[in-house]
Amino acid sequence: MSATVRLTGVGKKYGRTHTLRGLDLVLEPGVTGLLGPNGAGKTTLLRILATVLPPSEGRVRVLDLDPSDPRERTEVRRRLGYLPQELGFPSGFTAFAFVDYLAVLKEWTQADARHDEVRRVLGLVDLAGQSAKKVKALSGGQRRRLALAQALIGSPALMLLDEPTTGLDPEQRASLRGVLAEAARTSTVLLSTHQTNDVAALCERVVVLDAGRVCFNGAVRELLARAEGCVWLADEPHSSAISTWRTGTGRYRNLADPAPPGAELVEPTLEDAYLLLRSSAPALT
Amino acid sequence: MTTTWHVDDAALARWVDSTDGSISGASVEQHLLSCEQCRARVPAEPVLDAVWARVQDVVEVPPVSLLERALRRVGLPEADARIVAVSPAFRGAWLIGLATLLAFVTVAGGYGEGRGEWVFLAVAPLVPALAIALGYDPELDEALEQECATPYSRLRLVLLRSAALLVIAGPVFVATSLAVPGTIAFWWLAPAAGCTALVLALSTWVAPLTAVGGVATTWFVIVASIAQGGSPAEVVDERWVAVYATVCFAALVLLVVRRGRLATWRAT
Amino acid sequence: MTVTRSDAELMADIAGRDLAALRELYDRHAAWLAVRLRRRCNDAEVVADALQDTFVAVWDEAPRFRGDGEAAAWLWGIAVRRLVSRLRRRRDVAFLADLPSYAGPVAPAAEEQVLLSVEYGDLGTALARLSPEMRAVMQAVVLDGLTTREAAKVLKVPENTVKTRLHRAKAHLRTDLAEVTP
Numbered sequence: 001m002s003a004t005v006r007l008t009g010v011g012k013k014y015g016r017t018h019t020l021r022g023l024d025l026v027l028e029p030g031v032t033g034l035l036g037p038n039g040a041g042k043t044t045l046l047r048i049l050a051t052v053l054p055p056s057e058g059r060v061r062v063l064d065l066d067p068s069d070p071r072e073r074t075e076v077r078r079r080l081g082y083l084p085q086e087l088g089f090p091s092g093f094t095a096f097a098f099v100d101y102l103a104v105l106k107e108w109t110q111a112d113a114r115h116d117e118v119r120r121v122l123g124l125v126d127l128a129g130q131s132a133k134k135v136k137a138l139s140g141g142q143r144r145r146l147a148l149a150q151a152l153i154g155s156p157a158l159m160l161l162d163e164p165t166t167g168l169d170p171e172q173r174a175s176l177r178g179v180l181a182e183a184a185r186t187s188t189v190l191l192s193t194h195q196t197n198d199v200a201a202l203c204e205r206v207v208v209l210d211a212g213r214v215c216f217n218g219a220v221r222e223l224l225a226r227a228e229g230c231v232w233l234a235d236e237p238h239s240s241a242i243s244t245w246r247t248g249t250g251r252y253r254n255l256a257d258p259a260p261p262g263a264e265l266v267e268p269t270l271e272d273a274y275l276l277l278r279s280s281a282p283a284l285t
Numbered sequence: 286m287t288t289t290w291h292v293d294d295a296a297l298a299r300w301v302d303s304t305d306g307s308i309s310g311a312s313v314e315q316h317l318l319s320c321e322q323c324r325a326r327v328p329a330e331p332v333l334d335a336v337w338a339r340v341q342d343v344v345e346v347p348p349v350s351l352l353e354r355a356l357r358r359v360g361l362p363e364a365d366a367r368i369v370a371v372s373p374a375f376r377g378a379w380l381i382g383l384a385t386l387l388a389f390v391t392v393a394g395g396y397g398e399g400r401g402e403w404v405f406l407a408v409a410p411l412v413p414a415l416a417i418a419l420g421y422d423p424e425l426d427e428a429l430e431q432e433c434a435t436p437y438s439r440l441r442l443v444l445l446r447s448a449a450l451l452v453i454a455g456p457v458f459v460a461t462s463l464a465v466p467g468t469i470a471f472w473w474l475a476p477a478a479g480c481t482a483l484v485l486a487l488s489t490w491v492a493p494l495t496a497v498g499g500v501a502t503t504w505f506v507i508v509a510s511i512a513q514g515g516s517p518a519e520v521v522d523e524r525w526v527a528v529y530a531t532v533c534f535a536a537l538v539l540l541v542v543r544r545g546r547l548a549t550w551r552a553t
Numbered sequence: 554m555t556v557t558r559s560d561a562e563l564m565a566d567i568a569g570r571d572l573a574a575l576r577e578l579y580d581r582h583a584a585w586l587a588v589r590l591r592r593r594c595n596d597a598e599v600v601a602d603a604l605q606d607t608f609v610a611v612w613d614e615a616p617r618f619r620g621d622g623e624a625a626a627w628l629w630g631i632a633v634r635r636l637v638s639r640l641r642r643r644r645d646v647a648f649l650a651d652l653p654s655y656a657g658p659v660a661p662a663a664e665e666q667v668l669l670s671v672e673y674g675d676l677g678t679a680l681a682r683l684s685p686e687m688r689a690v691m692q693a694v695v696l697d698g699l700t701t702r703e704a705a706k707v708l709k710v711p712e713n714t715v716k717t718r719l720h721r722a723k724a725h726l727r728t729d730l731a732e733v734t735p
Binding site: 300301303306307310311314315317318319321324325327328329330332333335336337339340341343344345 | 575576579580581582583585587588589591597601604605608609612626680681688692696
């Protein structure tokens with residue numbers, strides 16, 4: 001099976017500022033996590049893949065198609081689900097009407113089939129009972145799930161999700177993981193997030209962006225392994241720790257590479273590994 | 286209500302099958318009104334699922350608006366008809382503000398003598414351009430990013446929505462023209478068309494509201510330079526109208542050529 | 554969420570456009586409403602239409618539901634009117650105000666006597682003694698809650714006849730009940 005997404009030397013410039021530069025990236029079916037600090041270029045990358053923005057340089061192949069060709073770009077969009085970071089809702093729409101409107105734009109011309117599909121995706125995000133409510137009557141978490149629902153229309157081959165879990169409570173987050181894991185059996189999902197535990201729970205692969213460049217691209221467990229032996233519990237905070245805090249038991253959890261000899265090591269989390277990677281980022285090329 | 290007595294199974298079954306009489310049936314019915322437990326014992330028929338599906342269709346699926354139905358009837362595809370019909374939901378509120386602005390400068394144009402007419406000519410032709418830019422500026426329409434990621438044509442989306450917004454605002458423009466005396470009545474629509482087309486074309490490079498800013502600045506300079514030594518009517522004399530028409534045409538050609546780049550995001 | 558909402562709470566949520574609440578109300582009430590409607594009209598299609606109209610009307614009118622009343626009675630009030638209005642469009646289908654099986658002189662079975670006396674006391678026995686025409690009017694107006702005008706339409710008799718029969722039926726009942734409970 002060929003890669004769903006293949007980027008070669010992709011860059012994006014706004015005036016003189018590069019938000020992305022020299023990006024090489026291959027995405028395959030399954031969920032890939034996209035981590036990175038604010039301003040690292042995550043949103044720009046997603047917009048380029050979503051064919052909303054053209055890249056300034058480099059080659060983009062999505063679903064074996066070339067998005068710079070108008071006809072192939074339309075074909076890409078037919079097989080794409082996209083959740084932008086911020087999504088506005090036109091005033092006066094109900095939840096159902098909003099998803100239905102986007103389904104119309106996604107060429108669901110047969111009304112009965114379209115309505116069934118709208119109900120299906122609203123059901124997936126647990127909003128079936130709220131479908132007749134006006135969008136402005138929904139809570140923040142419900143709106144976020146509504147935004148996600150439209151990205152699921154037609155079970156697209158490529159799903160680009162920009163922070164889908166913000167504003168969700170733990171139960172909703174768990175149920176969302178179920179939906180994404182299910183979708184990832186047949187689709188390629190790129191999940192941009194600040195939640196390292198979502199990545200740890202869902203993704204096999206993770207890409208870390210920093211200042212428009214890829215600073216890690218590999219298996220989640222590989223990133224995790226880098227923090228092995230770097231996290232320990234002690235009675236005192238470590239002076240040169242990357243992160244240190246007093247835990248509920250009164251002891252300090254320290255992260256530094258490497259841990260001092262004889263330290264009481266504990267299992268690192270993906271967040272530890274991410275912070276460790278970030279702290280050494282300037283050294284990477 | 287606490288009822289200790291309940292309809293027995295046999296009587297309930299006869300009621301369900303209508304094999305009892307209407308008198309004892311009436312008793313069962315009277316009892317059911319106040320007894321949740323007995324109501325729950327009435328078996329659900331398979332047809333109830335189908336009826337529910339119909340109920341759900343009526344209450345959940347938004348009714349197709351009159352406008353959308355009319356557009357479908359004249360042969361517009363469903364997606365186009367829907368986009369036009371829902372256009373007021375995108376920036377409908379802004380239109381009211383713009384109409385108010387237009388009314389204000391119209392009053393100035395009608396009663397303010399020379400100076401009022403200048404104000405009218407400087408502002409009114411920019412109003413339609415601003416109206417459509419509000420309809421698809423990414424900053425204001427955050428659903429636009431979604432819309433642009435669908436296979437539906439971006440140019441078609443922007444043009445249909447712009448057309449819909451202009452048609453909604455149409456009566457205001459006509460009223461404006463009727464209220465303003467002299468040659469500038471109606472002829473103000475010529476620079477208005479030029480500005481509108483230019484904003485559409487420029488937004489293949491920059492964000493729509495930025496384009497409005499650029500066009501507005503240029504327009505103010507033109508009006509001000511004519512105002513140096515002429516009368517308001519000169520802004521819409523034959524030579525200038527020819528210029529507006531040329532700009533309008535050239536901008537539309539440019540728009541079609543560069544349609545793939547329509548709707549540009551600012552750097553984030 | 555496992556908390557069960559009362560009918561009145563469901564009604565309030567329906568007023569807030571909660572479709573799940575409407576579904577719950579439907580699951581609770583559609584079955585018995587369907588049976589009761591079917592006892593008034595033997596055309597399955599008309600009954601299904603009336604039931605659909607009923608819940609669509611509930612969706613629209615939920616804000617007007619007064620929380621202290623019995624939801625079931627309120628629902629029946631809507632359902633029977635929806636049925637009447639559906640029947641107006643279908644002249645070939647009749648409103649059955651009276652089921653024929655006990656129209657004859659056969660005395661009700663013992664357990665039904667109990668049923669009758671519990672809900673209606675001696676009224677039930679008295680009702681049984683009325684003529685079918687009078688009973689139909691009693692059923693439509695007193696038990697089903699139709700107005701005399703609506704009853705006249707569905708029974709296909711002039712409104713005045715309905716009023717007369719109703720008047721007479723009530724007189725009969727009064728006499729009957731006076732005999733039983735002096």
